Amino acid sequence: SVNVISPLMTTKNGLLKQPTWWPLLLFSKHMRGQTIGVNVQCGEYEGQTKPEWIRGTIETPWLDVSASINDEGIVSLVVVNIHETKSFATKLEGVSGKVDVFTVAGPSIDAVNTEEKEEVGIAESSWDGQGLYEFPQAQELAWHGIETNEFGTDEFLRWCEVVGTEPYLALNFGTGTLDEAMGWLEYCNSTADSHYANLRRQNGREEPYNVKYWALGNECWGPWQVEQMTKEDYAKKAWQWAKALKLLDPNVQLILCGMEGPTSWDAYVTKECINYTMHALGDNSASCLIDMHSIHIYTASPEHLKNATAPRSAERAIEITASLIDLARIENKIPNNIPRQKICFDEWNVWDPVRAPGWLGAEEKYTLSDALAVAVWLNVFIRQAKYIGMATIAQSVNVISPLMTTKNGLLKQPT
Numbered sequence: 001s002v003n004v005i006s007p008l009m010t011t012k013n014g015l016l017k018q019p020t021w022w023p024l025l026l027f028s029k030h031m032r033g034q035t036i037g038v039n040v041q042c043g044e045y046e047g048q049t050k051p052e053w054i055r056g057t058i059e060t061p062w063l064d065v066s067a068s069i070n071d072e073g074i075v076s077l078v079v080v081n082i083h084e085t086k087s088f089a090t091k092l093e094g095v096s097g098k099v100d101v102f103t104v105a106g107p108s109i110d111a112v113n114t115e116e117k118e119e120v121g122i123a124e125s126s127w128d129g130q131g132l133y134e135f136p137q138a139q140e141l142a143w144h145g146i147e148t149n150e151f152g153t154d155e156f157l158r159w160c161e162v163v164g165t166e167p168y169l170a171l172n173f174g175t176g177t178l179d180e181a182m183g184w185l186e187y188c189n190s191t192a193d194s195h196y197a198n199l200r201r202q203n204g205r206e207e208p209y210n211v212k213y214w215a216l217g218n219e220c221w222g223p224w225q226v227e228q229m230t231k232e233d234y235a236k237k238a239w240q241w242a243k244a245l246k247l248l249d250p251n252v253q254l255i256l257c258g259m260e261g262p263t264s265w266d267a268y269v270t271k272e273c274i275n276y277t278m279h280a281l282g283d284n285s286a287s288c289l290i291d292m293h294s295i296h297i298y299t300a301s302p303e304h305l306k307n308a309t310a311p312r313s314a315e316r317a318i319e320i321t322a323s324l325i326d327l328a329r330i331e332n333k334i335p336n337n338i339p340r341q342k343i344c345f346d347e348w349n350v351w352d353p354v355r356a357p358g359w360l361g362a363e364e365k366y367t368l369s370d371a372l373a374v375a376v377w378l379n380v381f382i383r384q385a386k387y388i389g390m391a392t393i394a395q396s397v398n399v400i401s402p403l404m405t406t407k408n409g410l411l412k413q414p415t
Helices: 114-119 153-163 178-189 195-202 231-248 264-273 304-331 358-362 368-383
Strands: 008-011 014-017 042-045 048-051 063-069 075-081 138-140 145-147 168-170 213-215 253-256 292-299 342-350 388-391 403-406 409-412
Touching: 153 178, 178 195, 178 231, 231 253, 231 264, 253 264, 264 292, 264 304, 292 304, 304 342, 304 368, 342 368
Parallel strands: 168 213, 213 253, 253 292, 292 342, 342 388
Antiparallel strands: 008 014, 042 048, 063 075, 138 145, 403 409
């Protein structure tokens, strides 16, 4: 960071700061509603393709954008953010090849003074965070931290597009309301000339995100939940919410909140909610409002035998849950032409409470034996694929996860 290929140069008289490019993983609320136009070119250098930095254009005065493309067609974006280092992502329209997304720390506001802003050609401006992009901070009751709301709906869904994954959103069944859930779905998926769809457009996204998978709450039975529910209360609420959500967007996949499969909760909510209606979607065609039922199981016992047999227990749980779904369809006389509901196994993994007890247990440190255990789990999902619509690790970073963040970068664990 000093003297060698660096923004900071030492002299006899002190420290010289020079303008430079700072690569970032691009994803910021600052970019909402803004348009980046980037011209990507390649130059010739001794007969080989050489990356060439090209100045981009952007209407936001406190950002400066450039891009390059290497001989493999990998595109890189570079942003200088004068006010603060943010991370955001964007798609390059009309650019072929793989997008190279990476993260490098950028400068703080203290590293750039007014004179240097003028040198790099960026107009001085100020922004207090109010207005269109205001996202108030809130206490996060589940993990006991502060939720800054800087990485929100648009940032997450655009990130999913960049990395090529399908988003799966969980509706707030605790402190949330049906009206809020409808607004969120409208914001993400609607093409109508309506309030939340227009708000999405105002935030810079004309086309809908078309989020397919929506969970009707998560572990609503848990005593740690705000507004913990009984199975009776949950089933009644889930059915009514499903009706409203399908009226707004009949193409979404709605996922019931289950437990571990062979429980009275799972039996009751599948019986009450895996039903069909002739009129809920505004026409006379028979339809079913629920598409999947979720279950959660971890290898998380202090006893070795239970951990060793956990994947087999999970396999039996899948088979029992599939039987509960079939029983609900029979008892509720669901016609065979309505597709059979699948199982959403959206929480599973190795989790050793002896090796890492208490809150530290959430930050698991895995070994090769854990990776072998995960292989056993994956074989279970393959064998039971006819029943499973989705199988996901719920926490992909830091918490019971193969990816851990450190002060020096990203750590990949065997799992």
